[in-house]
Amino acid sequence: MLDHKKVGISDREYGLIKQILKREPNDIELLLYSAMWSEHCGYKHSKRLLKKLPGGSSGENAGFVKIEDNFIVFKVESHNHPSAVEPFQGAATGIGGIIRDIIAMGARPIALADSLWFGPIEDSQSRHIFEGVVRGISSYGNSIGVPTVAGEVHFDESYKTNPLVNVLALGVCKELKSAKAKGVGNSFVLVGSKTGRDGIHGAAFASRELSDDTDSDRPSVQVGDPFSEKELIEATLEIIRLPQVIAVQDLGAAGLLSSTSEMVSKGNLGAVLYLDRVPLREKDMKPEEIILSESQERMMFLVEKGKENEVIEIAKKHLLDASIVGETTADKNYKLIWKDEVVANVPVESLGEAPDFYRKVEKADYVEKLKRLKIPKINKPVSEILKKLFSSPEIASKKWVYRQYDHTVQTNTVILPGEADSAIMWIKNSKKGIGLTIDGNGRYVYLDPFEGSKNVVFEAARNLVATGCKPLGITDCMNFGNPEKDDVFWQFEQSILGISEACNSLKIPVTGGNVSFYNESTSGRAIYPTPVIGMVGVIEDVSKALTMSFKNTADYVYLVGRTSIRERNIGGSLYLKLLENFVGGSIDTVDTEYELKLQNFILKMIDSGVLNSAHDVSDGGLLTSICECCISGNKGIDLFFTENIEELFGEVQSRFVITVKPEFTEIFEAMAKKENIEYLHLGFVRSDFRLFLNDKEIIDFGSIKSLYDSTLNRWMEEEF
Amino acid sequence: MNSIRACVIVFPGTNCDRDTHFALSKIMDIPTDFVWHDFDEVLDYDIVVLPGGFSYGDYIRTGVFARFSPVMKSVEKYVLEERGLIIGICNGFQILTEAGLLPGALTRNTSTRFICDTVEINVENFQTPFTRSVTKKNLKLPIAHSDGNYRISEKELEKLKAQNRIVFRYVENPNGSVEDIAGVCSENFRILGMMPHPERAACSVLRNTDGVEIFKSMVDYLRSEKIARS
Numbered sequence: 001m002l003d004h005k006k007v008g009i010s011d012r013e014y015g016l017i018k019q020i021l022k023r024e025p026n027d028i029e030l031l032l033y034s035a036m037w038s039e040h041c042g043y044k045h046s047k048r049l050l051k052k053l054p055g056g057s058s059g060e061n062a063g064f065v066k067i068e069d070n071f072i073v074f075k076v077e078s079h080n081h082p083s084a085v086e087p088f089q090g091a092a093t094g095i096g097g098i099i100r101d102i103i104a105m106g107a108r109p110i111a112l113a114d115s116l117w118f119g120p121i122e123d124s125q126s127r128h129i130f131e132g133v134v135r136g137i138s139s140y141g142n143s144i145g146v147p148t149v150a151g152e153v154h155f156d157e158s159y160k161t162n163p164l165v166n167v168l169a170l171g172v173c174k175e176l177k178s179a180k181a182k183g184v185g186n187s188f189v190l191v192g193s194k195t196g197r198d199g200i201h202g203a204a205f206a207s208r209e210l211s212d213d214t215d216s217d218r219p220s221v222q223v224g225d226p227f228s229e230k231e232l233i234e235a236t237l238e239i240i241r242l243p244q245v246i247a248v249q250d251l252g253a254a255g256l257l258s259s260t261s262e263m264v265s266k267g268n269l270g271a272v273l274y275l276d277r278v279p280l281r282e283k284d285m286k287p288e289e290i291i292l293s294e295s296q297e298r299m300m301f302l303v304e305k306g307k308e309n310e311v312i313e314i315a316k317k318h319l320l321d322a323s324i325v326g327e328t329t330a331d332k333n334y335k336l337i338w339k340d341e342v343v344a345n346v347p348v349e350s351l352g353e354a355p356d357f358y359r360k361v362e363k364a365d366y367v368e369k370l371k372r373l374k375i376p377k378i379n380k381p382v383s384e385i386l387k388k389l390f391s392s393p394e395i396a397s398k399k400w401v402y403r404q405y406d407h408t409v410q411t412n413t414v415i416l417p418g419e420a421d422s423a424i425m426w427i428k429n430s431k432k433g434i435g436l437t438i439d440g441n442g443r444y445v446y447l448d449p450f451e452g453s454k455n456v457v458f459e460a461a462r463n464l465v466a467t468g469c470k471p472l473g474i475t476d477c478m479n480f481g482n483p484e485k486d487d488v489f490w491q492f493e494q495s496i497l498g499i500s501e502a503c504n505s506l507k508i509p510v511t512g513g514n515v516s517f518y519n520e521s522t523s524g525r526a527i528y529p530t531p532v533i534g535m536v537g538v539i540e541d542v543s544k545a546l547t548m549s550f551k552n553t554a555d556y557v558y559l560v561g562r563t564s565i566r567e568r569n570i571g572g573s574l575y576l577k578l579l580e581n582f583v584g585g586s587i588d589t590v591d592t593e594y595e596l597k598l599q600n601f602i603l604k605m606i607d608s609g610v611l612n613s614a615h616d617v618s619d620g621g622l623l624t625s626i627c628e629c630c631i632s633g634n635k636g637i638d639l640f641f642t643e644n645i646e647e648l649f650g651e652v653q654s655r656f657v658i659t660v661k662p663e664f665t666e667i668f669e670a671m672a673k674k675e676n677i678e679y680l681h682l683g684f685v686r687s688d689f690r691l692f693l694n695d696k697e698i699i700d701f702g703s704i705k706s707l708y709d710s711t712l713n714r715w716m717e718e719e720f
Numbered sequence: 721m722n723s724i725r726a727c728v729i730v731f732p733g734t735n736c737d738r739d740t741h742f743a744l745s746k747i748m749d750i751p752t753d754f755v756w757h758d759f760d761e762v763l764d765y766d767i768v769v770l771p772g773g774f775s776y777g778d779y780i781r782t783g784v785f786a787r788f789s790p791v792m793k794s795v796e797k798y799v800l801e802e803r804g805l806i807i808g809i810c811n812g813f814q815i816l817t818e819a820g821l822l823p824g825a826l827t828r829n830t831s832t833r834f835i836c837d838t839v840e841i842n843v844e845n846f847q848t849p850f851t852r853s854v855t856k857k858n859l860k861l862p863i864a865h866s867d868g869n870y871r872i873s874e875k876e877l878e879k880l881k882a883q884n885r886i887v888f889r890y891v892e893n894p895n896g897s898v899e900d901i902a903g904v905c906s907e908n909f910r911i912l913g914m915m916p917h918p919e920r921a922a923c924s925v926l927r928n929t930d931g932v933e934i935f936k937s938m939v940d941y942l943r944s945e946k947i948a949r950s
Contacts, residue, residue, distance in 0.1 A: 138834045142864070143774040145735025227733050227777025319732055406836045406864040408920045409772075411739045414927070426925050428742070542925055717831075 002027045007034040013355060020350045028288045028336065028344045032351060035254040035292055036261065039517055042354025045483035046515045049358065049496045055473070055509020060179055061104040061250060062169075063511020065473040067538050070427060071176055072434055073107040076115075076168040076477040076534040078516035082222070083165040087132025091165050092140035092224040096296050098169040099146065099229065100250030103236045104179065104299065107171030110410055111425050112141050113150035113438040114167045115477070115532040119160025121393045121715050126155070129163050131716060136224075137167070138404040143226035144233060148405035149413050149423035150436050155393050156577075158442060158528045161521045166477040166514075168438050168534040172427065177240050179249040181267035181328050185305050186246060188260060188273065188326040191239070191315045192232050192298035196281035198222045199255075199294025228297040228320065235318040236299055242314075244307035251298040257291045259300045260326065261334050261351045270348055272335040273326035287338040302328065357483075364487040370447055373584030375570060378645050383699040385575060385649060386627065389620050390704045392578050396711035419632070420547040421463035421616050424539060433545060435469025435537035440479075442528030443572040444587050449491040451589045452572070453498030453531050455653055458590045460535040461506055462616035465599045466656060468546050468606040469537030471506055474499075476513035476533055481526025483517045491529040492517075499531060505592040508535075546606050548615035549633030553687040555612050556665045557637060559622065560672070561598045561655035563680040570650030574619045588652040595654045601677045602656055610668050612659040621649040625657050626682070627691070631705050636686030639693045659685060724942050726752040726767035729759075729795075729812075731786045736772035736809065736919065743922035744769070748935050760790040766804040766942045768795065770812025772864070772917060782826065782867045783814035792819055799911065805849055805938050806911040810865055813903075813913030822904060822913045823880065824872035829865070830896030836864040838928070840891040841902045841916055845884050848905055849941035850912045850934055858891060859930040861916035868915040870897035870904075880904060888914055 004014045007030060017025050017033050025033065036042060043050065055063075062075035079094025095112065102109045116133060119126030130153075141148050146169070199222035240248055247267070249259040256273065264271045275290045285293075303311050308324055315322035329335070334348040378385070389395045402417040414424040414433055422437035439460040444452030461471045476499060481488040503510055519527045539545055550557070570576070571585025605611050613633070617625045622641075630637055641647070660668045672679045686692070689701040726744050730737045737754060744767070745752040755763070776785035786792070792815075799806065799821060808816040816822040829835055842858045843851050872880070877898065880886055888903035895915075903914030918931030 135833075142834055142836075142866075143733070143735075143777060145773060225777070227774065227779065230733055230735065230774070230777075403836055404834045406834070408836065408862045408864060408917070409735060409739065411742060411920050411923065411926060414925060 002030055004030055007031060008038060009034050013037060016355060020347060026344065029346055031288050031292060032257060032344060032346060035257055036351040037354040040253050041258055043515060044354045044357040045489065045517060046492065048356055049493055052496055052500050053510040054500055054503050055511060061101040063475060064105070064176065065511065065536055067427065067432055067434065069174060071107065071173050072170065072536055073102055073105045073173065074168060074170040074475055074534065074536055075101050075512050076166055076438065076475045076532065077514040078477050078479060079165045079167065080163065080479065080516050080519055083129065083133050083163055084161065087129045088136040089223055091133040091136030093222045093296055094165055094167045095137060095140045096224050096229050097252050098167050099144065099233065100252065100299060102169045102171035103233055104177065104248045104250045105171065105173065106175060106177030106240050107173035108237060109146045109169050109171040109233065110412055111170045111423065111436055112146050112148040112167060113423070113436055113534060114148065115152050115164065115438045115440055117154045117156065117159040117164035117442070117530065119155065120157055121155050123160060124720065126160055127715060133163065133165055134401055134404055140224055140226045142406040144230045145409050147407045147409050147413055148402070149407050149417060149425065150438055151402070152438060152440065153398050153401055156442065156528070162519045162527055164479050164519065164530060166479070166532045168475065170434070170436060170536065177248050179247050179263050179266060181263040181269050181302050182246050184269065184328055184330045186328050187303050187305055187308050187324045189301045189303050189308050189311050189322055190278060190298060190325045191235060191301060191322045192320050193225060193228045193295055194279045194281035194321055195290055195293045195295045197285060197289055197293060200289055200292050222294050222296050224296050231318040231320055232297050232299060235315050235320055238314050239301060239311050242310055244304040245301055245311065246304065247302040249300045251300060253294065255291065255293045255295065261348050263300065263302060264328055265348050265352050268332065270329035270332040270334060271326055272329055272337060275336055275338045277323055277325045279321045279323055287336060287343050291336060359489065361486040361490045364490050366487065367448065370584045371586050375568060375576065375585045376580045376582050378579055382643065382648060382693065385579065385645065386623070386699060386704055387707060388578055389575060389624055391707040391711050393711055393715065394574060394578070395620050395624060397708050398712065400712035400716055414542050414545050415467060415547060421466040422469060424467055424469065424542060424545045426542050431541050433539045433542035435464040435467055435539060437463040438532060438534045439463060440530050440532035442530040443577065443583055445495060445531060446528040447572050447584070448587050449494035449529055450498040452587055453495040454502040454590055455587065456531060456533050457499055457502035458595055458653060459616065459618055460533045461599060462656065464535055464537035465602050466546070466548065466614040466616045468544050468603065469539045470603060471508050471535055471537045473508050473511045474503060474533050474535045475511055476531055478513065478515045479519050479527065479530040479532065480517050481520050485526065488526050495529055495531050505596065544606060546611060546614050548613055548629050550629045550635040550659055550685045551612045551633055552661065553635065553685055555659040555661055555685040557682045557685060558658050558660060559655060559680045559682050560602065560658055560677060562652050563678045565647055565650045565652050568646065569652065570646055573621060573649065573651040575621060575649035590653045597675065598654055598677060601672065601675050605668065605671070610660060610664045612661055614656055614658045617655040617657055618651065621651050623648040627704060629657060630691070630701055631708055634689060636688050636690040636701060637683055637692070638686055639683040639691065641682055641693065643693060724750055724766045724939055726750045726769065727755045727763065727765045728752060728769045728771055729755050729757065729791055731757045731775035731789060733775045733777050734771055734773035734811065736917065740769050740771040740809070740919040743919040743931070743935065747922045747932065748939065750939065755791060757789040757791050760794055763794045763798045763803065767938060768798060768804065768806045770806070770808040770815050772810030772812060775811055775815065782811060783818035786815045787818040802908065802910060805942065807850065808913040809917055809919065810915055813915060814867060816911065816913045821911055822906060823876045824870055824904065826867050827869045827871050828867050829869050834866045835894050837894065838862050839894055839916065841888040842891060844886050844889055848887055848909050848912070850937050851887060853937040853940045854933040856933070859933060860921065860928060861918060861930055862920040863894060863916050865915055868895040868897065870901045872898060883907060887912060
């Protein structure tokens with residue numbers, strides 16, 4: 001008899017299971033509940049709060065927004081724990097998993113984006129994880145032919161030993177597929193790779209530290225095979241066109257179990273599965289290993305009885321295994337059969353009804369303490385601060401990373417990585433484009449979970465707006481520590497509320513997402529609360545897509561939006577962290593009405609062709625953003641502005657740096673006045689690569705650019 | 721005018737098939753078919769494209785499995801009969817060298833990393849069917865590969881040079897290729913293998929149309945050949 005606590009089932013939960021079954025569960029049944037009631041599958045700590053998000057989840061594998069008659073299906077998911085243990089495979093299988101969510105909706109994946117958070121680059125272990133994760137994404141994403149077009153990479157002590165690997169996939173289709181089972185006696189056809197012992201208990205592994213004997217177990221990390229995934233994409237998109245295919249579901253966490261039980265739960269049906277009909281990769285697998293295996297590259301199709309052959313033929317054509325492994329039943333039970341013997345039989349909906357662990361918690365103490373900390377004054381020359389910022393991996397070019405990702409395959413990528421604040425994917429046979437960005441800021445959310453989370457959503461929106469895209473919807477990946485700790489649970493609740501408020505005011509839905517708890521360092525310290533926002537938008541005419549680079553000499557440079565830092569709400573600013581290792585003070589907050597007005601104004605200006613460039617002001621503050629525009633365009637600037645360090649590098653919300661052709665400045669200023677948008681004429685674009693502030697030369701951009709270009713290369717390609 | 725027809729060969733794991741098909745059919749207006757890897761009949765096309773991707777996952781060695789696909793027998797026949805033009809792009813180039821239809825081999829980039837970037841290539845020979853209509857000295861084209869480092873024996877390299885079969889050279893060598901080679905031709909100039917992707921630079925929406933010059937050259941050549949034959 002298994003000890004229920006060893007498989008992550010509390011005494012209270014064990015009691016519930018006995019109530020449901022009206023008897024003791026057998027070992028296999030206990031393992032079914034252990035997997036389905038794990039935090040990862042059961043959302044015990046988060047489900048009540050997630051309901052507060054606007055738009056709600058469709059209950060399907062991924063959410064969507066619409067652009068004309070196209071469904072834009074997208075979702076972000078974390079693969080943090082696997083990537084900590086085995087960076088290459090952890091990241092690779094993260095891609096595989098999220099791609100299968102997209103194809104399960106019937107959509108062809110056309111883009112990937114990732115948000116990656118590591119420990120300090122100075123730390124060799126963190127570099128090792130960084131290297132492995134990037135190689136994993138590169139190896140898997142490139143092979144399956146889905147471009148990685150956007151992303152962010154961050155380095156902070158907080159993520160040492162617990163990196164965050166969040167991957168977003170986006171697909172397009174004209175018709176959606178559902179995971180909802182229908183009809184009694186229809187067949188479950190399992191398509192894809194053979195099932196092995198890999199990844200057993202992966203869901204439980206993601207949900208807490210495993211027991212002592214995990215070391216001797218096989219690793220809970222799965223192994224990816226991108227070649228099979230590529231074939232699975234093509235086979236799935238072909239199979240779902242068959243009229244006899246009723247429902248589709250990918251096999252992710254808790255493998256066969258979660259896919260089939262969720263399919264029949266949605267359809268108010270039951271299921272019987274014959275585990276000995278599952279094609280196996282290894283000998284002597286036990287029934288519980290088969291049902292829980294998280295072997296990659298598998299999909300489940302529910303097919304009308306008697307019409308399975310066509311499905312199997314398509315799978316074979318794509319060199320994949322396919323077999324009928326079970327059928328739907330009317331009795332609403334989930335029954336497993338192994339060698340003609342019933343080895344488990346439980347009410348199916350109970351598997352999806354993990355107990356609700358919501359609880360009321362008090363505001364965390366640390367927040368007010370940090371808020372009261374005085375923002376340190378920095379007395380250093382501007383040039384020195386710039387050098388420090390541009391030689392930090394936070395600000396430095398991420399070309400070392402994205403050069404390893406195929407970002408042009410599928411020939412839809414209008415804006416390439418590094419050119420602008422978001423990627424834009426062309427919708428072929430139309431003029432329209434899809435904007436895509438992924439964004440997070442652990443420091444802001446740590447200092448103020450509610451306002452910080454709002455800021456992250458608005459910044460993602462600004463990323464889209466700066467390229468000319470109107471925001472349509474978000475997917476969120478909530479990366480937090482152990483939710484059993486009150487501070488962490490409070491951070492989570494506040495963050496959900498902040499995201500909700502921001503989305504409500506932007507009038508965009510949260511179409512779906514993922515929660516990753518238990519992100520803690522080996523010493524038990526939680527990571528910064530890090531909600532990562534993937535946002536999708538639309539541009540009506542892709543030829544108007546705008547990049548950040550300064551383009552023409554003598555163009556007017558403006559700061560639009562909040563033109564001064566005002567109340568010194570610059571807590572959380574990157575320059576304070578990099579120069580003084582200071583994380584404290586009050587963060588700036590968004591005035592929603594103002595923000596929306598500003599975003600609409602920028603969109604209007606881009607659409608009317610008045611702007612030559614636009615860049616949102618974020619990490620590193622105003623001067624950093626200006627320098628990024630100069631470096632990107634190989635131009636300089638004559639800047640007329642205060643020399644106050646807080647004003648130059650402090651981070652406040654709701655601002656863009658833009659350039660306007662000299663002949664359009666009058667129109668621009670008149671429009672801004674009419675719409676009550678603040679602006680400040682900062683200066684002019686210079687033909688040479690130099691930075692002048694109030695007629696004094698501050699720095700030659702050549703020196704900053706070489707730091708910007710070489711920092712990641714130096715850390716990753718040289719021996720330390 | 722005789723109409724020109726093209727096909728794009730699809731191996732398991734090929735992932736640039738649809739891009740190439742789009743460029744040929746939608747941009748170049750050439751009727752184009754997909755041909756599956758198990759096709760073993762006559763390739764009745766003027767242009768045969770072996771597109772980019774990861775045929776058979778690039779497992780063991782790039783192109784090594786694809787080279788034994790039934791369709792490659794048809795390709796070999798197509799070559800012997802000098803039916804039309806063959807262009808192998810990226811993985812297609814790798815398959816052509818594995819099959820012995822082009823000399824040399826494509827090995828791991830010196831950085832050992834996948835490289836995705838836009839590079840400039842110099843056109844070294846403007847007389848080939850693939851470059852005769854190119855209007856620029858160099859073309860800007862995307863690359864995306866792990867194994868683009870061209871290697872060839874000294875003797876064969878001398879032969880390539882003597883016969884003017886080095887078609888493209890990188891302006892800045894990204895992958896360690898010998899003599900910056902980015903693309904080479906067969907002895908009869910009817911087969912081209914190149915690592916850069918012309919199909920990814922074929923459309924004004926994507927802000928680069930340099931790749932069109934290569935496809936246009938092929939069409940111009942085939943048309944003039946058809947006129948000469950008729």
